[in-house]
Amino acid sequence: MHFHLTDEQQALSDMVQRFLAQEYGFEARRKILRSPEGWSREIWARLGEMGLLSLQVPEEHGGMAPATVETLVTLGAMGRALVVEPYLSSAVLGTALVRELGTPAQRKALLPGMATGELVAVVAHGEADARHDLSRVSTSARRVGAGWILEGRKAVVLHAPAADVLLVTARTSGAPDAEDGLSVFAVSAGTPGVGLVPYPTIDGQRGADVTLSGVELPGEALLGEEGKAFPALSAAFDLGVAALCAEAVGVLQATLDATTEYTRTRKQFGVPIARFQALQHRMADMLMHVEQARSMSYLSAMHAASGDVRERRRIVSAAKVTVGQACRYVGQQAVQLHGGMGVTDELMVSHCFKRLMAIELSLGDTEHHLERFITESK
């Protein structure tokens, strides 16, 4: 048992951190956030050149999968820099879903482009009534001749405006919450009947609600087998949660660092406020949350690709609970300890706070995962 990185992994980690330190500072990031698209295709291309978009792509399609630890360190660095590009959405979730579900031809059509960054593919899954329930899908797909017609509405699809391809989940049979009967369709952006209501999210990323009205698709748009997508969807989301936890640890560490730094320099009553024990103990509590989150991020990464589905779900959910609670505590206390400056847009801390808030709510919130942990532990 050991927790250190190999030399190659360390080199990768150093490379990503160096790149982001140079290219993704606070002001550079602000500029990206304010751009019309809200993300940088140039940064994205550079991530592709560095091979970072191919970590979940199998070797035969130009990638390095399985590269779990590499994904972990990459996302950790991205968390630190609050990267808003669709890394988790496309390079992790989208890639994993295509990899797990696609036929050889579909994989060949999509994965090489995703590995280089030429193609962005995001999963359009959530629906308003489903909350975080992964199997509750009422968007429907019905067979018409050799093709399909999709009807429905997808809620809060992160990075949908950036996507060249939407990987849309739809029900081809079964009750609204049945695991059986779920299918995934690869829908090119701009397909007639696909409408986007785009918006920024609170943490500065971009998303959209996606309407599907009479969307006609060819037969080969169905990814893999009809009605059997749930296991792959669940596996991809669990990998996504583990990756999100890794990102969270990066954000958490950056938030804690910003807070200790701020309290060391901010003076009141003639001394740095870091001297006050009430604040010190708060920061000790923050550190404990960060370290417990880091531990669970490691554990979930090690189980994210496990064949033992029940254990995978248990561990991943336990990790998301730990991380979600850390996000809440560390984010809130960091703002509090920054005082008035904490509630301005001017410092890193409020941006960290909003990302931590979004992470807590993404891919199943704390309550959802606590409930799933209980269910899977029975």
Added chain:
Amino acid sequence: MDLKFTPEEQRFRDEVRAFLESSLPAAMRHKVLEGLHVPPEDTVEWHRILFRKGWGGPNWPVEFGGTGWDPVRQYIFEEECAAAGTPRLLPFGLKMVGPVIQRFGNAAQQARFLPRILSAEDWWCQGYSEPEAGSDLASLRTLAVRQGDHYLVNGQKTWITLAQHADWIFCLVRTDRTGKAQAGISFLLIDMRTPGVTVRPIVMLDGGHEVNEVWFEDVKVPVENLVGEENKGWTYAKFLLGHERANIAGIGTSKRELARLTLIASRERKHGRPLSDDPLFASRLAQVEIDLMALEITNLRVLSAEAEKRAPGPEASLLKIKGTEIQQALTELMVQAVGPYALPFRIEALEDGFAGPPVGPGYAAPLAATYCNMRKASIYGGSNEIQKNIITQMILGL
């Protein structure tokens, strides 16, 4: 990164498990698993069983008669012992004074004291705290004045765990009252049978007699019982604290108690259904289970850093805080689980073989006392607030 135990470590675990299966007396095991009173004779006997196996010093290097196990093997050993329900090994000799004598004692002290710790011939206790020196340990006032070939010791120590059974006490004493408080402290080994040593019991909130006051009145301690150098005792004490805290997370015991809590929750009823199905209770139980899962990994992170030859660092403070919070949460939930039957308090029911009329389920009898008793966990070994000070200073550098 690899979170799996190696095949050798797995085999080691199997070996430990098989040994415990064959060598842990059933009566001892029963008392530990049911939360009953474990008499000191059981503790000593368990030490000797391990000693005969060659495992008397699970955390000691081979040169001093220990097993030479690395931190991961020590962890596995402790985890298996906890799961099997062995009496707790006395930490005072093995984890406290033993490592100090090994590191700072002279050859004569090592030859005299260490073998008797391994064989459990000597029961040690720790003389640190004083009525006016708790968290502020360096302000201690028990005085040792050098007079020829001995020190004359006067003063009072308190919260001395199990001193009523002890043969020896290791003490921090003041040998210099000038200068900085930390700089005038020495580390003395004192025979509890020396004239002038008095032990007075302190009865705790659970009715138990676990800790004591120890008084020293003109106690003559031979100079050869000074460990290391005079006035360097604070350094040795800090070394010791690092070792004590490194094992304080109590993961193995908490795992066992979590399993017991889960079992109790499945037998208790609420709204005519098992308590374990109650969403409110289940979520509190799950929260502790998840916290424990995370702490286990944090503990392994600290251990593997230690195995890579880095001394137990301030991270140990984190293990102490979270570990004791979990231990306390478990006792709290157990009390909650049995409801009103947590209230009957019959000390005699905590003895093995109690034959009085049953009151409530058998497992309920010790729960309230254990809950009360475990309030100590966040206070001893450096209170959790002191641990936060350490984190603040040593890790966050504030």
